[in-house]
Amino acid sequence: MAEFVMPQLGADMNAGKLLQWRKRVGDKVQRGDIIADVETDKADIEVEVFSTGTIEKILIQPGEKVPVGTVMALIREEGKPFAAEAPAVRVEAAVPSAPKSPAPAAPQGAAAAPPPTIEAGARRLHISPVARKLADELGIDPATICGTGPGGRVTLEDVQRAAQTHAPKPAEAAPELDRAARMRQAIGAAMARSKREIPHYYLSTTIDMSRAMTWLAGENLKRSIEDRLVYGVLLVKAVAMALRQFPELNGLWVEGKAIAKPEIHVGIAISLRGGGLVAPALHNTDRQSLRELMKSFRDLVQRARAGSLRSSELTDPTITVTSLGEQGVEAVFGVIYPPQVALVGFGKIVERPCVSEGQIVARRALTATLSGDHRVSDGHRGGLFLAAVERILQEPGQL
């Protein structure tokens, strides 16, 4: 019997709240299937399952907040018999369970439609982060709101409309912090741990982006709208390719030991509107073509900001790239996201005078930085790594 536990979706997560099950007792699941939606302090996450088999028992109901590692469901792996109590459990779990938090009072008037999105095994509750926040503030259970956005998504307007027909739920004993405050706490805790435990070193270099930007402009002329590239994708690919030669920077520090990871999953720091950030992985970054990477990148940013990331995207990053150039920042010296051991930062591209063969010429310069963990690597190797990133960016056609 395999246990499905509340996963740790990043160093800054201690507990999570089950929003809904996507599967019910008796359903078959395959490794990688999305089995549940979980709310963390930072985002709502689609959680994947790591076993293949049949759901035998569901132990946690929607609305419950449980610590990381809590067993939430039991999965009978293929080839093993059902446990004797399974049928009784199936009946229990087949009934959609309301969240355990106080239920909203009976709606006044016509808005008493049954919740269309909460049946176990049905599609997920689709709601934008801001709409969820407002619903929380107003004391409305989002599952009772009929979504009118794309794909039935619950929008801010839907919540406002519902607010006119719902009575507020009773005040809870200890009001929870709102999402923004919880996110700030979570980031603060992870970064404090990083600064406490990781002996950082910092390196900086200037990369000439003239060639890459000229190549990019020419390339985008040839590409259809959906295939056009942004320079950020060149940077991410260059980092991933350079990491192949510097495996010690691509990995984790776990229980006093460095673990170099064979796969390169670059985490992309993505700021969220309304504050905070997440850094989900672009899986197998080095093996994706620029075209594939661009598509994954666009999709990742869109999903991060819409609040629909998958658990593997939060647990798999082997290094993080942060780029603050759009904010006008010329260089960023980042704080490593534990248990990772390195972080690469990029600032904005600025035109600078440069002396070349006795002539002053304008060059497009980009400041690249590396924050490294001294328990795992030294400045010497870190410097060679940044030089490799620069070298790779001089041959953009090879990316």
Place this chain on the structure above:
Amino acid sequence: MTRDEIRDGIFRALAQVAPEADVSRIKPNVRLRDQLDIDSMDLLNFVIGVHKEFKIEIPEADYPRLATLDGCIDYIAKAQRQT
């Protein structure tokens, strides 16, 4: 297509990128990027959304013309007249 129909299509494309945005408050002459806190990746997704919504080609050099709501409407109206 009327300007109102075009505006609705633009709002649909924006909703894909910034679902939490209150489109009724968008000022027509202020850059969308400044009003909605969106970055270049969001803008790219928005341009792709406009392309799909209105079936028009948008060269990269024209992206700045889509910076404001009014700019978008003018650009799309002109593109539709030409097709």
